[in-house]
Amino acid sequence: MTILPIIPWGLLAAIGIAVIAFTVWAIVRSPQTKRRVRFTAFRGAAVVLLVLAALRPGWAGSEARTAVADLDVFFVVDTSTSMAAEDYNGTGTRLSGAANDVMAIAKELAGARFSLITFDNKATVRMPLSQDATALQTAMTTLQPQNPRYANGSSVTGAGTLLKDRLKAAREQHPGRPALVFYAGDGENTAAADPAPMPVDANTVSGGAVLGYGTGQGGRMKDPSDTAGGYLKDKNAGNSQDAVSRIDEGQLKNIAAQLHAPYVHRSGNEPTADMLAKAQPGALTPTVDDGPGRVELYWLLALAGFLLAVHEPLRHFTALREVRGQS
Structure with missing residues (x-):
């Protein structure tokens, strides 16, 4: 006591x-x-x-709730086909793990403004900055990995330019307001070219983390066009075996270094508090102190x-x- x-x-x-x-x-x-x-x-x-x-x-x-009224939180979520791989916390998809963590962070940072940016072949602002956590939950619930039929290669830094623009706009609108960036992905770069450096000015980011999903053994991905629930086939193997996607922690750690944020691997067994404790907690100043x-x-x-x-x-x-x- x-x-x-x-x-x-x-x-x-x-x-x-x-x-x-x-x-x-x-x-x-x-x-x-x-x-x-x-x-x-x-x-x-x-x-x-x-x-x-x-x-x-x-x-x-008791359940700790932190109210952070003067904070912008940007979620950058990978929605490429590989995020459908079933190697999160057993047989869950990587995207389901990212959705769980996004909503857990939003719950801990209740009162902040949230924005959701997703990327596969292209980057999209799914939700502009808003304090509406319900809208964020709806956006994450309806989020689906890109259909492989339309996938032609994605870069792990494909959302960099859009994130830079959103951070700049937020800073111009509210100078001095801290901004956190949580990047969620598996690091698998399927674009023909090597990923370009993140163009984000690290001085505009007050904290956050790069969250990695997937395993070294990899996971199979369901084929959305197969009504029988089959899996995508590996084209390089002549479609004779299931395709397997593996996490690339090297790419994720590079992104973390560019954002000056920690890299945290998420397997579904770690509490949210561990993730936030590494996300530069100096920026997470509560306006309500309940202990x-x-x-x-x-x-x-x-x-x-x-x-x-x-x-x-x-x-x-x-x-x-x-x-x-x-x-």
């Missing part, structure tokens, strides 16, 4: 000791009826409970103090009625 006192704890301790001493003195200073002794003890106990409530006792265990993952107990003490003190106004009301009845 921990305490987060609203005023210095030493002052609260002094007040508590003074209240206890005064209560004992009031009881023993002169003979009193049992009823008066009980009332005096109740008053003292109520004040002590309020002093304890001011200490704000609690313990870890990380904290169960507050002060209200129980305050309620108990109220119940002990509620007899006072009732006693005065009864006495007033008796006086009026005698007049």
Whole structure:
């Protein structure tokens, strides 16, 4: 259990000791009826409970929610065909893993403005900056990997120019507002040319992370045109075996270095807190401080103090009625 006192704890301790001493003195200073002794003890106990409530006792265990009102968060999500590979947390698709992490980050950074950029053959702004987390969830829920019929090679840095433009526009609109970038992909570059460097000015990025999905063993991808649920075939093997996509962590780490952000591999077994802890938390300044993952107990003490003190106004009301009845 921990305490987060609203005023210095030493002052609260002094007040508590003074209240206890005064209560004992009031009881023993002169003979009193049992009823008066009980009332005096109740008053003292109520004040002590309020002093304890001011200490704000609690313990870890609740769900932490961070409200970040002055923060822009850009999600850059790979939607190329390889993101349909089924090697995330068992047999889940890589894109499903990215969707889970995007919404987990949005939940932790409630109150920020979110933007979603996706890329395969081309980059697209799926959602401009907005505080509407429901719209973000809808966009991520409906997101699908590119149909291989229309795939002609994608670059892992294909969203770089669009991200640069969006970051610049956000900075011009709100100078000084921190921006986080979370890039989610598998690093598989299928374009004919090597990926161009990310044109993003690292000074415009206050934090974030590059999130990698997939395994070295790789995963197969369902063929959306096969109604029987078959998998895409490897053209290089004469379509005699299923195609397998493998993560390229080297490419992802290069992107992370260019963005000056950490690289984090996501397999579905790590908590969101681990991911955010590496995302330069200095930029994640909460506007509401409830303590990380904290169960507050002060209200129980305050309620108990109220119940002990509620007899006072009732006693005065009864006495007033008796006086009026005698007049």
